[in-house]
Amino acid sequence: MVSNRKCITRLSRYKNALKRLKALGFIKVFSDNLSDAAGVTPSQVRKDFSLFGITGNKRGGYKVDELIEQIQVILGKNEIQRVILVGAGRIGAALLRYKGFEEGGIRIVSAFDIDPAKYLANDAVPIRPLEEMTQFVRDEKIRVGIITVPDSAAQRIAEIMAAAGIKGILNFAPIQLRGTDEVVINNINLESELENLIYFVNAHSKANSAKCD
Amino acid sequence: MVSNRKCITRLSRYKNALKRLKALGFIKVFSDNLSDAAGVTPSQVRKDFSLFGITGNKRGGYKVDELIEQIQVILGKNEIQRVILVGAGRIGAALLRYKGFEEGGIRIVSAFDIDPAKYLANDAVPIRPLEEMTQFVRDEKIRVGIITVPDSAAQRIAEIMAAAGIKGILNFAPIQLRGTDEVVINNINLESELENLIYFVNAHSKANSAKCD
DNA sequence: ATATTTTTGTGAATAATATGACAATATAAC
DNA sequence: GTTATATTGTCATATTATTCACAAAAATAT
Numbered sequence: 001m002v003s004n005r006k007c008i009t010r011l012s013r014y015k016n017a018l019k020r021l022k023a024l025g026f027i028k029v030f031s032d033n034l035s036d037a038a039g040v041t042p043s044q045v046r047k048d049f050s051l052f053g054i055t056g057n058k059r060g061g062y063k064v065d066e067l068i069e070q071i072q073v074i075l076g077k078n079e080i081q082r083v084i085l086v087g088a089g090r091i092g093a094a095l096l097r098y099k100g101f102e103e104g105g106i107r108i109v110s111a112f113d114i115d116p117a118k119y120l121a122n123d124a125v126p127i128r129p130l131e132e133m134t135q136f137v138r139d140e141k142i143r144v145g146i147i148t149v150p151d152s153a154a155q156r157i158a159e160i161m162a163a164a165g166i167k168g169i170l171n172f173a174p175i176q177l178r179g180t181d182e183v184v185i186n187n188i189n190l191e192s193e194l195e196n197l198i199y200f201v202n203a204h205s206k207a208n209s210a211k212c213d
Numbered sequence: 214m215v216s217n218r219k220c221i222t223r224l225s226r227y228k229n230a231l232k233r234l235k236a237l238g239f240i241k242v243f244s245d246n247l248s249d250a251a252g253v254t255p256s257q258v259r260k261d262f263s264l265f266g267i268t269g270n271k272r273g274g275y276k277v278d279e280l281i282e283q284i285q286v287i288l289g290k291n292e293i294q295r296v297i298l299v300g301a302g303r304i305g306a307a308l309l310r311y312k313g314f315e316e317g318g319i320r321i322v323s324a325f326d327i328d329p330a331k332y333l334a335n336d337a338v339p340i341r342p343l344e345e346m347t348q349f350v351r352d353e354k355i356r357v358g359i360i361t362v363p364d365s366a367a368q369r370i371a372e373i374m375a376a377a378g379i380k381g382i383l384n385f386a387p388i389q390l391r392g393t394d395e396v397v398i399n400n401i402n403l404e405s406e407l408e409n410l411i412y413f414v415n416a417h418s419k420a421n422s423a424k425c426d
Numbered sequence: 427a428t429a430t431t432t433t434t435g436t437g438a439a440t441a442a443t444a445t446g447a448c449a450a451t452a453t454a455a456c
Numbered sequence: 457g458t459t460a461t462a463t464t465g466t467c468a469t470a471t472t473a474t475t476c477a478c479a480a481a482a483a484t485a486t
Contacts, residue, residue: 012405094307192225
């Protein structure tokens, strides 16, 4: 098992880049085509592949179809991944209807909320009472959950999820949830991503105005 | 200028953690309180602060208010940051109404789309024709933009943004956009984040079932 | 068939990042 | 006022990630 997060992220990127290359008619690729399409170095591509035991042919490169297939198996995309979502607010609702997931073999099978006004039993993705989550997760053997609740509730939801048997959480609440041996947590903080960007934009403009002195 | 992305991200986290600690009544903190709240090591906190020239008092720690203030200045939060958004689809629309940004001093001042059906001139955040973007960015001196269009359009939008004078882009399209010397790009790929999680969940369950053999 | 070229796969070298250790020093105790 | 203690700030060390470099192998050319 490769336990380097960045490396898995790159694998996703390679997969996406490969799909684009395939659409352009590529039958095989070399590490430098792919690195170019994915925005990394060729040796990075080969090193990553080496870590996952993906091999190509010397002087022949990699066959696009086989490569996509191999990466998809590693990423668990050979079967549809069913996930749940808790918190049907703005962001949650948008994710429920986001088409990209289904295309990528990820299906949000149910959402949950504490607010009865949000319940929608018969929607494409039903929104159910939070109390039903634990049972649902157990019955349906769900292992991945998305948290899109306010920060004050996030920790509690994460604990309920963990207790129900969820093993991976994608957290959009602006609080850093910590993973355990049992549960992997991936935090996405939208404000923080923008802050990051703003810092570099400001730093850049300061550096440039300094140059002008 | 600190050019380490991760380090800036941690700074955001420290800021958020500090606000929570402040709400709990903390007047001063030590590097270990803060590291605990932010989920890092104490030496990491001190090292980061040292990079940004943030100092505390030996044996006295850091004053919470001063620390929040100093971090906010570094992150450019002493003034409201105005950003635009292109692509008023599901995700775009959710971000337009996301309250967290305004609370954090980030304001989406206008959205743009190619689809006339989406235009909303008089909404809290107006949605305007894409053709008006360049002029708007120039007039309003906008420097940060969010891309929430389909992947096929993302590259083109990024180029228009860059030409208009945008210096930082937060990209949600599932294609890796590459930054330049002029423009910093931050890519968020939601599917990829879930794939990442799924990989670790699967790897973990395999490791556990292997243990049982 | 043999030589030439191209591209992989990987071990070694380098670079980036995080941790540990501890001297310096401010606060508190006496 | 002196001593003891806790905590910072930073340098040295360890860890992790990336790039380089090149031998081995496959495809093509001669």
